[in-house]
Amino acid sequence: xxKCSLDSMNSVFAEIAKAxxxxxxxxxxxxxxxxxxxxxxxxxxxALNTVRSPKDFFFPQMENLMEFKTQGKNIEIIDxxxxxxxxVVFGVRACDVKSxxxxxxxxxxxxxxxxxxxxxxxxVIISLACTRPSETCFCGTFGINPAEPAGDISVxxxxxxxxxxxxxxxxxxxxxxxxxxxxxxxxxxxxxQKEKISAVMKKLPLADLTTEGFGGGKTKELFDNPAWDELSxxxxxCGTCTFVCPTCxxxxxxxxxxxxxxxxxxCWDSCMYSEFTRMAHGNNRNSQKExxxxxxxxxxxxxxxxxxxxxxxxxxxxCLAKCPISMNIVKVMKKIGGNNK
Amino acid sequence: xxxxxxxxxxxxxxxxxxxxxxxxxxxxxxxxFDYDVTPAVFKTADELKAGFVWNDFCGANFxxxxxxxxxxxxxxxxxxxxxxxxxxxxxxxxxxxxxREKVYAVGIPCEGxxxxxxxxxxxxxxxxAINCDGEKIAVTTLYDDEPVMVDAKDxxxxxxxxxxxxxxxxxxxxxxxxxxxxxxARFDEVAKIEAMxxxxxxxxxxxxxxxxxxxxxCRDACPACTCEKCVFDNPNSGVENKAPANSFxxxxxxxxxxxxxxxxxxxxxxxxxxxxxxxxxxLLNRKxxxxxxxxxxxxxxxxxxGSRAPLVxxxxxxxxxxxxxxxxxxxx
Ligand code: SF4
Ligand code: SF4
Ligand code: SF4
Ligand code: SF4
Numbered sequence: 001x002x003k004c005s006l007d008s009m010n011s012v013f014a015e016i017a018k019a020x021x022x023x024x025x026x027x028x029x030x031x032x033x034x035x036x037x038x039x040x041x042x043x044x045x046x047a048l049n050t051v052r053s054p055k056d057f058f059f060p061q062m063e064n065l066m067e068f069k070t071q072g073k074n075i076e077i078i079d080x081x082x083x084x085x086x087x088v089v090f091g092v093r094a095c096d097v098k099s100x101x102x103x104x105x106x107x108x109x110x111x112x113x114x115x116x117x118x119x120x121x122x123x124v125i126i127s128l129a130c131t132r133p134s135e136t137c138f139c140g141t142f143g144i145n146p147a148e149p150a151g152d153i154s155v156x157x158x159x160x161x162x163x164x165x166x167x168x169x170x171x172x173x174x175x176x177x178x179x180x181x182x183x184x185x186x187x188x189x190x191x192x193q194k195e196k197i198s199a200v201m202k203k204l205p206l207a208d209l210t211t212e213g214f215g216g217g218k219t220k221e222l223f224d225n226p227a228w229d230e231l232s233x234x235x236x237x238c239g240t241c242t243f244v245c246p247t248c249x250x251x252x253x254x255x256x257x258x259x260x261x262x263x264x265x266x267c268w269d270s271c272m273y274s275e276f277t278r279m280a281h282g283n284n285r286n287s288q289k290e291x292x293x294x295x296x297x298x299x300x301x302x303x304x305x306x307x308x309x310x311x312x313x314x315x316x317x318x319c320l321a322k323c324p325i326s327m328n329i330v331k332v333m334k335k336i337g338g339n340n341k
Numbered sequence: 342x343x344x345x346x347x348x349x350x351x352x353x354x355x356x357x358x359x360x361x362x363x364x365x366x367x368x369x370x371x372x373x374f375d376y377d378v379t380p381a382v383f384k385t386a387d388e389l390k391a392g393f394v395w396n397d398f399c400g401a402n403f404x405x406x407x408x409x410x411x412x413x414x415x416x417x418x419x420x421x422x423x424x425x426x427x428x429x430x431x432x433x434x435x436x437x438x439x440x441r442e443k444v445y446a447v448g449i450p451c452e453g454x455x456x457x458x459x460x461x462x463x464x465x466x467x468x469x470a471i472n473c474d475g476e477k478i479a480v481t482t483l484y485d486d487e488p489v490m491v492d493a494k495d496x497x498x499x500x501x502x503x504x505x506x507x508x509x510x511x512x513x514x515x516x517x518x519x520x521x522x523x524x525x526a527r528f529d530e531v532a533k534i535e536a537m538x539x540x541x542x543x544x545x546x547x548x549x550x551x552x553x554x555x556x557x558x559c560r561d562a563c564p565a566c567t568c569e570k571c572v573f574d575n576p577n578s579g580v581e582n583k584a585p586a587n588s589f590x591x592x593x594x595x596x597x598x599x600x601x602x603x604x605x606x607x608x609x610x611x612x613x614x615x616x617x618x619x620x621x622x623x624l625l626n627r628k629x630x631x632x633x634x635x636x637x638x639x640x641x642x643x644x645x646x647g648s649r650a651p652l653v654x655x656x657x658x659x660x661x662x663x664x665x666x667x668x669x670x671x672x673x
Binding site: 029030051062133203206230237256275320322324330 | 377583
């Protein structure tokens with residue numbers, strides 16, 4: 001483990017930025033924190049987490065896949081790929097680091113999504129332990145420890161110091177560049193922080209939430225639960241929950257007619273939208289109830305069924321904070337899950 | 342700090358359910374946290390007693406739900422309307438969007454609603470309890486031994502800071518005291534933007550709108566947006582409805598949204614309340630309202646049912662289109 005003083009973090013950022021594009025959480029003009037490209041003057045935010053999740057780095061909301069240009073009878077295919085530069089994302093919370101594993105299982109399974117794979121290969125994740133979880137946090141429900149975040153390098157921040165531990169080869173290579181700016185240290189301060197956080201975790205309002213009653217094989221039991229009517233009755237179908245979620249992974253591929261050719265692009269899709277997975281015969285989910293149910297069944301039943309019991313939610317709490325009607329996965333789990341009350 | 346109590350509202354709802362006036366109640370439902378409120382339909386006294394809430398966080402405007410909910414029931418549904426909600430209610434009636442006969446509307450006074458983001462800016466994350474008491478809101482967090490006392494007026498939602506009316510313009514019955522139309526400063530911010538140079542103004546909106554993630558919450562929460570199928574949800578329209586495809590489309594969505602509600606927007610503020618990216622959509626809406634007021638005389642959408650809005654009405658006194666050209670130097 002190595003450390004540096006909090007005051008010297010700007011030099012650390014500068015050093016990292018010499019080798020690769022660096023993104024850190026910084027406060028935006030509206031006060032919310034977002035991952036911002038570091039350059040001299042960009043200040044590390046104190047916020048617990050960013051409004052938009054870091055999935056943007058690997059699975060952006062919008063990306064051009066390729067372009068076609070037509071000239072007479074010829075079609076030229078243009079490679080527009082750009083995901084080939086090294087970058088570093090600093091300050092990723094434990095919940096969000098876990099979300100990458102959930103996305104990996106989708107995009108890196110055969111057939112591998114080469115756009116996603118390239119970004120993953122070029123990205124280095126520096127995680128950050130939480131010191132002040134929010135009432136909306138329930139990472140613990142999914143076995144995530146906010147004081148022990150994964151990633152290529154794990155970071156802990158105290159009032160005066162910042163501690164680093166590299167976990168992977170990529171992380172070790174980057175730490176080497178920071179040798180002159182950091183010094184070897186014991187784990188005492190970090191251990192003390194971990195203990196403090198584990199006490200906080202027990203006090204969180206959602207500490208008792210469990211995944212009991214969910215998981216693979218529960219489709220029959222849960223699909224026709226009458227509670228879906230009540231849970232979905234005031235859902236606006238806006239899709240905010242899916243767009244702020246670090247683990248929502250659905251996308252659409254479309255062609256944009258430029259007049260002289262076609263741009264083929266991919267963008268996030270939302271199961272909450274009326275034309276989601278629309279087919280030639282029409283749509284297979286015609287009511288908002290069916291669309292709403294899809295979101296939660298996917299996270300709590302279908303995904304674990306196909307992925308060795310891993311749930312597709314990391315308890316980051318973004319949907320709790322951002323849904324206009326304050327309906328969310330916690331309310332669903334409490335209503336229809338085993339012994340959650 | 343609300344003057345009317347939760348118990349009064351529950352008593353009213355229970356008596357209307359029991360005497361058969363209504364068969365369901367549209368109200369604010371209890372959530373996980375004290376500030377967390379979900380619009381819900383209640384059918385029995387027990388449901389109301391267990392789950393109905395009324396506190397400083399009941400900002401959600403229920404008028405739009407009447408479009409969907411009145412279609413589903415035989416009898417009447419009870420809806421509680423804050424003063425600003427009644428304007429949306431009237432506007433929807435003007436546009437024949439729901440059956441008035443199926444609604445029993447109870448007007449309730451409102452002292453202004455709190456914005457949880459502003460509360461958190463004072464006391465931080467980790468809220469374990471909130472108690473609204475008089476002019477103060479007591480916020481207990483996991484990290485402080487004593488509750489943090491917040492002045493209710495310091496954490497008012499933007500639309501409540503600039504409240505335009507404490508008067509109800511529609512109801513079957515009124516609880517508590519009736520208020521007055523308020524002289525608000527709601528156009529001040531618009532005037533500031535008007536005073537910018539075109540480049541500054543462009544930069545201002547570029548900064549705001551570039552944050553948009555096209556979640557469509559602003560549209561879906563808006564009581565003036567009740568088209569059965571939004572033009573943006575038409576896959577044949579050629580525009581992307583779920584991603585800001587480029588900076589042109591990013592702005593186009595907002596321009597079309599604002600134009601479509603022009604003259605119909607009551608300035609209820611739902612769009613800005615729900616935006617996860619804190620985009621001040623109300624400023625676009627208010628620009629239209631301000632212009633309409635200046636061009637055609639004061640007009641408040643929803644103030645009365647059936648009024649002819651200036652943009653869909655013609656009078657010989659209407660200004661000439663060339664006025665826009667004449668105003669160009671005023672940057673307005
Ligand atoms: S659950 Fe909430 S955020 Fe998600 S679509 Fe429904 S209203 Fe929107
Ligand atoms: S469902 Fe909600 S809490 Fe779970 S990962 Fe997605 S946004 Fe976070
Ligand atoms: S959900 Fe857990 S890991 Fe994520 S921000 Fe909250 S405490 Fe940290
Ligand atoms: S609610 Fe905000 S982020 Fe969502 S579409 Fe509207 S302006 Fe964009």
